[in-house]
Amino acid sequence: MGGRFCCLAYHSGEDRIVKRALTQAATDTAPDRMPVVPDHLLAQFRLVATEKPTTEEIQENPRAASARLRAIERVREAA
Structure with a gap:
């Protein structure tokens, strides 16, 4: 758990x-x-983050504008 x-x-x-x-x-x-x-039947994961690049990141690297970071965390062991 916690992965x-x-x-x-x-x-x-x-x-x-x-x-x-x-x-x-x-x-x-x-x-x-x-x-x-x-x-x-309970979910094994929970959504942790959905992030877009900051304005500073986009100014330093314009190609990063379309990037999206998504993350989940395990909250239960597999049944």
């Missing part, structure tokens, strides 16, 4: 794939109406 995964995406198509995959990993798979959620 982190970070990904840099430079194109919107790449970012869309990464965003969907990380969001899916950080989402419970239990049905909405389930009153008690079993441990094996």
Whole structure:
């Protein structure tokens, strides 16, 4: 537990794939109406960060403008 995964995406198509995959990993798979959620249906990860480059970074390196950093952290062991 506590392990982190970070990904840099430079194109919107790449970012869309990464965003969907990380969001899916950080989402419970239990049905909405389930009153008690079993441990094996709880999300194993939580979203930690989604960051864009700062203005200073873009001024130093204009190609960084399209970069997106996304990160997740493991909160549960695999079932």
